[in-house]
Amino acid sequence: ELNFLVASNKNLESLYLNDTEWNDIDSIIELLEPMFKATKILSSSTYPTISDIRLTFKGLLQHIENYMNNHTEKECMMAESIRKKLADYWNLFDDPTTISTILDSRSKLLLQLKKKAT
Template sequence: MLAAIQEIKMALNLSEFHYYRCSAHILNLVVGAAFNTNIIPKSVKKLRIFINTVRNSPKQMDKLKEYFQIEEIKFKAPLPDCTTWWNYTFYMIDQALEIKPLLANLKSNLKTLSDNWPTDEEWEILTELANLLAPFASITKVISASNYPTIGEIKLLFLGLKAHLNKFQDDNYILQEQLNEMNHVFNYYFNEINKALHIPAFFDPCYKNLSFGNMNQHEILQPIQRVMSNYEESNITLPSQTHTIQRTS
């Protein structure tokens, strides 16, 4: 896609050519930056093996259902992971945290389960990871399932993610390294597209000024007024074409 864009820009001899990256792919890159750090893969891998072992054993699933019945809780099956879709990893972790006390009853049944039950520290890592990724999963679902996604919506959602990541900034935060990597990737892509998002977001009737954070009215209107002035000065007109229709007998 990037190569095609460069070809179009050169073919049309354009000094500027704005394009929009896939927003869902940007989110995937940001989350991938966290998953590729040192402490995350081990914790996620152990939970994945534990969950897969339970799901692939009818006996263990039946025991898990019994524990739900004993506690008089509606049964919720542990969710599988898909390594190529990061949000499935989030759903696996989130569901496992919700039913963790019931899953814990299974860990002594098999050596594979006991060996891959996360430690207290790893559970803490998984808990914080789920809190960190929850908005990313929600926004991915919104922009992937929407019948009519808009640029203004993307700008607003990304501003929300930026505020969410800033909320976790703390030297004592257990996932500070992961947060730094996510911020680095997110800011790179957001800064790249934010200028291009400014005008379309302004003309989105759903959000208007909500998409511009703490910017004052002058800061919001100035880029729009500048583009409109350039458009008026260029006075672009398309050459008229005369089509001759020949009648045949």
């Protein structure tokens, strides 16, 4: 077990994470995991469409907002930095791509299914 290894080797003690540090790591994973999944999905798609990207960005921005509403100020610093960067990218293609997304039947179907589910 890891605890035994650290207890038997004092040189490792300073490198061993405490409970607070493990909690910080869990919080970072909670924040970053949806971005990892979104990156995998968009990069594995042969032809990601603008509507796919728009829906993904909106989902990520919503995730970050929810994260920031449920975590401490310290935990939100990284989330806010990511939110600002995503918002910058969002502003670059929001207006020019709105019409194409509205016309994409897949987007309409997804949004209609989501409304029915709630």
